[in-house]
Amino acid sequence: MSSISDHSSDDEELNQAIMASLESNVTIAHPSTKSAQEVLLNLASQISSNQRCRFNINRSSVLDGAIRGFKRLSYNPASQMCVKFSDDLGMDEEAVDLGGPRREFLRLLMEALALSPMFEGRDSKLSLALDSTALREDRYFIAGQAIAVSLVHGGPPPGFLAPTLYSSVVVGNSSIKPVLEDIADADLYEKVKKVSECSSLDDLLHTTEPLQDYLANAGCLRPLKCIEDRDLLVQDITMFQVVHRVAGAFERFKEGLKVLGVLDAIRMHPESFRPLMCHEPTALTADLMDHLFHIRLSEVGSNKRRTEELVVPFWRDYLQDVEEQEGPSKLGKILAFATGASVVPPVGFSPQPSIDFLHEHSSSPKQRLPMANTCINCLKLPLLDTYEAFRESMDFAIGNTQGFGRE
Structure with a gap:
């Protein structure tokens, strides 16, 4: 705030300035003003680097490997995660986790959860599904725990x-009013939609006839005496299908989210966390990628510096071409190649992603390909003479990214 002039004698103006300052301080201190990154960095401070928990993961069955790791008696969510991958043949990749494998594991884990029988829905807006195996094996708790761990340990949302x-996570089920679009079962959705569109009592009675068994099992069967009963019936069906039917699964999912204090943080800062939980992250762009990576150049005037400065425009042109021709998903693959994460984690990257250059490989045609050290978020670019050769090299590496070019 600008300082108040010593020459001002206007008491009212002075009082207004003081009040504005006090209100500003109150606003800053209010929990709702904290960003999700601030909150998660604070939660991450409880992670102990002196204790490690091992996850042995095969990329073709990430969720199963994660469940084994989370269920291990020695597992502690506040311990540093140590992830070791094997390839599909069970060959050891010797990737001891210093950051990169952990980020890749958490990225694959979030993708696996969305595809699992525990969730259902359309357009990447998923609700809990009812799966007896998942209930029996307490996988809903593990799903909530996995999300909490990913957020705090530097993985994606x-x-x-x-x-x-x-909203159920934030305020509980008692205040929730699900909408028709929350019904994931396509057949049931169409039947209930027809019910919601009825314009007469006869039409309503005829339309609900195929739903009689469902309504009886759901506890929604009642005499329909007027067309106004339509809206209450639709509300009861959606409430049962979306909320009451999965109440047990939801309670375990919510318990899992309590790990590392994430559920409390979400409830204190619901609007800060909403974009992380409910929407796709901000799409990557060429400019964002360019600013994200710190380019480490050799000493000014050196021969190495001159060759590096020829390649830097190739890198930036490549990012722009990828954005224009293939979009954010390909940019995400480039980021994953370098860091193990296809999006910028809510807690950010540590250390900052960087670019080095492969001087030692410049004379070897077979090794003139980019390499990456995901543990330190470092992408190493080949020193090639033409943009066409550079692009071909990058495309080959990114297209074969699983275990390729990783140190």
């Missing part, structure tokens, strides 16, 4: 929760 499910 889920980004796939339906707004109604997120």
Whole structure:
């Protein structure tokens, strides 16, 4: 705030300035003004680097490997995660986790959760599904725990929760009013939609006839005496299908989110966390990628510096061409190649992603390909003479990114 002039004698103006200052301080201190990154960085401070928990993961069955790791008696969510991948043949990749494998594992885990039988829905807006195996094996708790761990340990946000499910997490089921679009079962959705569009009592009675068994099992069967009963019936069906039917699963999912204090943080800062839980993260762009990576150049005037400065425009042109021709998903693959994460984690990257150059490989045609050290978020670019050769090299590496070019 600008300082108040010593020459001012206007007491009212002075009082207004003081009040504005006090209100500003109150606003800053209010929990709702904290960003999700601030909150998660604070939660991450409880992670102990002196204790490690091992996850042995095969990329073709990420969720199963994660469940084994989370269920291990020695597992502690406040311990540093140590992830070791094997390839599909079970060959050890010797990737001891210093950051990169952990980020890749958490990225694959969030993708696996969205595709699992525990969730259902359309357009990346998923609600809890009812799966007896998942209930029996307490996988809903693990799903909530996995999301909490990913957020705090530097992984990606889920980004796939339906707004109604997120609201349930924030305020509980008692205040929730699900909408028709929350019904994931396509057949049931169409039947209930027809009910909602009825304009007469006869039409309503005829339309609900195929739903009689469902209504009886759901506890929604009642005499329909007027067309006004239509809206209450639709509300009861959606409430049962979306909320009451999965109440047990939801309670375990919510318990899992309590890990590392994430559920409390979400409830204190619901609007800060909403974009992380309910929407796709901000799409990557060429400019964002360019600013994200710190380019480490050799000493000014050196021969190395001159060759590096020829390649830097190739890198930036490549990012722009990828954005224009293939979009954010390909940019995400480039980021994953370098860091293990296809989006910028809510807690950010540590260390900052960087670019080095492969001087030692410049004379070897077979090794003139980019390499990456995901543990330190470092992408190493080949020193090639033409943009066409550079692009071909990058495309080959990114297209074969699983375990390729990783140190």
